Amino acid sequence: MSLIVQKFGGSSVADAESIKRVAKRIVDTKKAGNDIVVAVSAMGDSTDELLDLAHQVTPIPAPRELDMLLTAGERISMALLAMAIKSMGYDARSFTGSQAGMITDAQHGAARIVDVTPGRLRDALDEGAIAIVAGFQGFNRDTKDITTLGRGGSDTTAVALAAALGADICEIYTDVDGIFSADPRVVPRAHKLERVSSEEMLELAAAGAKVLYIRAVEYARRHGVTLHVRSSFNNNTGTIVYNPGAISPYAAAVLNGETVEEPIIAGVAADLSEAKVTVVGVPDIPGKAAQIFKIVAKTNANVDMIVQNVSAASTGLTDISFTLPKSEGQQVLTALTNEQQNVGFAGLQYDDQIGKLALVGAGMRTNTGVSAKLFEALFEAGINIEMISTSEIRISVVTRADTINQALRVVHTAFGLDADDEAVVHGGTGR
């Protein structure tokens, strides 16, 4: 008997009909002889509706109370899902984050899991019941208060439960068929990955792939949890996200004995959510970069790529560019402007028409020539590269926003990632 953790997002439980469909799917897995723990999100847009309500009451809701409010969302979906399963003749019990033993720190709205004590879930499983757990929520032992895990919290709940219970696999149900070599809406010949390593998945998620949240992947990597990202609209095998050397026999069986030899390149991702700030005319003397990024750090901005040009010998001045989420642009510009006199730079440029392309593959470690091939493909397509940044298993480049889709396609082709057929993009309501 295997223990399977299944996670269903808001779009999978958007209304009573969807809930019944998900219940049937869970019962089918149970019938196949498995123990099952389910992590479920709030129905459809209900979390946003609760947020709206809070903002009608006050522009800045108290964080403790906001968590109390938002956790009502999963309470509703999990209770409905449990009653749907029970009406099909199978035992099911719903558990809040607190009842399921999701112990977190006290950071309301973005709590981190510090311990998982799933005693009640084990009892339920021992008695043959399906355990339904509220995603996204936890409990702090010191304050005895309810917390939420922040964006992507339900994925994290599922992974944390899988780790604590030693599950054979953690299935993440979504509205697409799995992880693709590129976004199939942009690259029609993108292919679904049979498998992707967790470190590649981390880089893909960081580079804009939306299917999985970084935090859940990090948790899975740290705790050796194998994920199966698959569609809630069909029974196809999706993508296995594995930790080399720690793949479970169950996950290996899903992969159908395929040799787990890593391809050089897993996929390519694009991100249009960033902007570029250029600090112009910075005196090229030691400590100036540190001074600038200290100012930026104080705004809590998430700086991504940084490039410093070679100093022009004639002036002794240089330019420093960095990218960050567009939503954080204004606060950083303001902070830098306030300190312009102290730092002594000439001016600021702001560019929100950039796109970032990231090529990800664990095979880069042992293969040379990957960057050369990337740059050549872009050059041949007439696409100009504005910034470059690399990690061990990723190369990112910044281009103009309006060339990013073409860039994705030519790079996808250049690295031999194109499938023979165009991918079928399944509907779903997005998330």
Next chain:
Amino acid sequence: MSLIVQKFGGSSVADAESIKRVAKRIVDTKKAGNDIVVAVSAMGDSTDELLDLAHQVTPIPAPRELDMLLTAGERISMALLAMAIKSMGYDARSFTGSQAGMITDAQHGAARIVDVTPGRLRDALDEGAIAIVAGFQGFNRDTKDITTLGRGGSDTTAVALAAALGADICEIYTDVDGIFSADPRVVPRAHKLERVSSEEMLELAAAGAKVLYIRAVEYARRHGVTLHVRSSFNNNTGTIVYNPGAISPYAAAVLNGETVEEPIIAGVAADLSEAKVTVVGVPDIPGKAAQIFKIVAKTNANVDMIVQNVSAASTGLTDISFTLPKSEGQQVLTALTNEQQNVGFAGLQYDDQIGKLALVGAGMRTNTGVSAKLFEALFEAGINIEMISTSEIRISVVTRADTINQALRVVHTAFGLDADDEAVVHGGTGR
């Protein structure tokens, strides 16, 4: 410093604007130097909406899961209310039934309170915060499951908190000005009662007065809690529901030193929700009535009044009539029909066009002639009495349903209850 428990029903917190209005009211009471614990219901019709959702998923929702589902309602309203108060600069913390220490038995959907351990509420009060508690919900220690208290549960929550905390008064906010000598929509000259004893209130509630739930009044009576039923739409004094000999100084001050001498008659109430069953041609031999009501009891019907006619000497047969809620009529008729051969009665009559009028007053104990006066008033108005039943402080009569409003008015007048002016009926969205 006084400790005040305030209860706000669903219509008082139906939307963001109402919640802000209630928050201001609570803050005003806090500013006046009081400690405050609030019990709050779910917003407007949200409990019914959750019930609808459950029935879309399954016709018979599992009781444990239904309680889990419904308790999301107060979670939402209490969190919004707490954030509204916090945004006004006062500390407030919301608590679920479980966090507030509302310990119940394990009867899902109709749990009874077995203990109240309000440690967290006391801590909050000690730290100067306003404690907002979810009405209607509790927690069972053995199963560790969430329970609900059933209809009128939020009133009961408020009273139980007031008892456990030794509050000076428990204010029940509603959409009318208090308890009236009769329903002002039917009897325009009904007057608001300054005070009513808890035993009178119990009889009025049992007789159809809708403002307070019987269970909450029973709890208040048993634990010596003084209630103040008042409007959430104005600052008028409402009605004090007191336990003779146990009225708190705070409540006495609300009554403004009026002599607490009980009037003979507190009020008159009507109930159109009952039907009359007549078992015709019952052999007038010992044990037949017992046999009949044993059959009725097995259906769990709530029999109210019972009348047995004098036997006709010529036939040795008698008729037995009783009233019960219309909703329970069909099951009782079926049960009796199934046993007709065994009991040996001739037939059944069912009449759902009856009205019940109840005259309530603690002064009846020491005043004779009350029934005579009642019967005379009805006779003079040409209203026929079909059944009579009395308790120590109540007389109930059954009449035709279409005469009940007229009956209310003539009895109200006959006992000198008419006010000089017509009552102003305040709006409110009902409940």
